[in-house]
Amino acid sequence: MFISSLCTKEKSEMRLLYFTDTHLRGTAPAARTDDFAAAVRAKLSEVVRLANELKVSAVLHGGDLFDLPEPGLGQVGEYLEILRRFRAPLYVVPGNHDAYGHNPATLPRTLLGFLARMGLVRLLNREPVYLEGGGVRLQLTGQGYHAGIDRRDPGPDYAVEKRDCDFAVHVAHGMLLPRSVISSAPFLPAATAAEEALEATGADYTLAGHYHMPWEVRIGGKVALNPGALVRLSAHPDEIARTPRVVVLECAGGGVSHRYVALECARPGEEVLSRAHLDAARVREESRAAFLAGLESFRGERFAVMEPEEVLREVLARAGAGPEVEAEIWRRFQVRVSSP
Ligand SMILES: [Mn+2]
Incomplete structure (x- = not known):
């Protein structure tokens, strides 16, 4: 019991x-x-x-x-x-x-x-x-x-x-x-x-x-x-x-x-746990913002378009390169563009 x-x-x-x-x-x-x-x-x-x-x-x-x-x-x-x-x-x-x-x-x-x-x-x-x-x-x-x-x-x-x-x-x-x-x-x-x-x-x-x-x-x-x-x-x-x-x-x-x-x-x-990734993310965000601002001023001040050919044409015109140099530059540009 x-x-x-x-x-x-x-x-x-x-x-x-x-x-x-x-x-x-x-x-x-x-x-x-x-x-x-x-x-x-x-x-x-x-x-x-x-x-x-x-x-x-x-x-x-x-x-x-x-x-x-x-x-x-x-x-x-x-x-x-x-x-x-x-x-x-x-x-x-x-x-x-x-x-x-x-x-x-x-x-x-x-x-x-x-x-x-x-x-x-x-x-x-x-x-x-x-x-x-x-x-x-x-x-x-x-x-x-x-x-x-x-x-x-x-x-x-x-x-x-x-x-x-x-x-x-x-x-x-x-x-x-x-x-x-x-x-x-x-x-x-x-x-x-x-x-x-x-x-x-x-x-x-x-x-x-x-x-x-x-x-x-x-x-x-x-x-x-x-x-x-x-x-x-x-x-x-x-x-x-x-x-x-x-x-x-x-x-x-x-x-x-x-x-x-x-x-x-x-x-x-x-x-x-570390907060380092938050600091890294902040630095990344700042440099991204700086890059985009630079890009914007580059576009606005110097080039109307971002097409590589147009940019190169513009650069060559400003540089006043001779026809031989220009031809060589275009040849190299083509090689770069066509290679993977
Ligand atoms: Mn939860």
């Missing part, structure tokens, strides 16, 4: 692992100075090891699994080999980068849609999935990115009804942010206040992806959070300063809680 109740208590728990915005791709971002592919492989391996060690019931991904609808399969194939080692099913909401033109209707012809067809990932939508284990019944829903998200009432995208379960978790790929962040970032084209979403939803946890910086809002017993992108792609100072992490949700003893796990393999931002 005592032993059986102990066992029940011990078993009465369920864990989930959540990570987001992996942006898997075949090329390295310009801001990265390290062996990017090796860094991504190490991160994914650590996440898989953690999920398997914790014996999670499901792994959740908040979208932008891929950086492109059809990323390079050589590199991404290596990443997927690692992700296949999750012992628990991998649930994903499609992010804007996973689809063409940010349009979820294009998913069937994307890599994410293909993986879902093959049964290698499961796409989460508003149709609830119920996970049961250790005396816990958990409701899982998702909302992928679409053109109207964050441009309408939060209800249809961020609010779910909690039905016939102990805990409800909703995963969404959209610009869900704390009010304080929205008011300090007026450049955002559209955003939804996490506080409003929490008021509207029945979910215990609302897990967001899309914004790459981490945040968390708690109202009453409900939590909305974004652990931040798993992979740092830009050299924004905030990106350099943060450590990529995942979230572990634990349902136990009648309650649900979460903790962040920072990736051990993630190196300090200064070691893997």
Whole structure:
């Protein structure tokens, strides 16, 4: 009797692992100075090891699994080999980068849609999935990115009804942010206040992806959070300063809680991100502008057209070269033009 109740208590728990915005791709971002592919492989391996060690019931991904609808399969194939080692099913909401033109209707012809067809990932939508284990019944829903998200009432995208379960978790790929962040970032084209979403939803946890910086809002017993992108792609100072992490949700003893796990393999931002490419791009832009300005003055002041023959004719006329020199120049010009 005592032993059986102990066992029940011990078993009465369920864990989930959540990570987001992996942006898997075949090329390295310009801001990265390290062996990017090796860094991504190490991160994914650590996440898989953690999920398997914790014996999670499901792994959740908040979208932008891929950086492109059809990323390079050589590199991404290596990443997927690692992700296949999750012992628990991998649930994903499609992010804007996973689809063409940010349009979820294009998913069937994307890599994410293909993986879902093959049964290698499961796409989460508003149709609830119920996970049961250790005396816990958990409701899982998702909302992928679409053109109207964050441009309408939060209800249809961020609010779910909690039905016939102990805990409800909703995963969404959209610009869900704390009010304080929205008011300090007026450049955002559209955003939804996490506080409003929490008021509207029945979910215990609302897990967001899309914004790459981490945040968390708690109202009453409900939590909305974004652990931040798993992979740092830009050299924004905030990106350099943060450590990529995942979230572990634990349902136990009648309650649900979460903790962040920072990736051990993630190196300090200064070691893997550089702003040098931004400086290089600025210098390139300046020299391009200078070149175009020079070209414009060259055209305007000296030559009406840029046809090589016309320019050469003009130059010869001004130089006052004799007929022999001119003939030789035209001969050489012809040779140059006709050679590949
Ligand atoms: Mn993203």
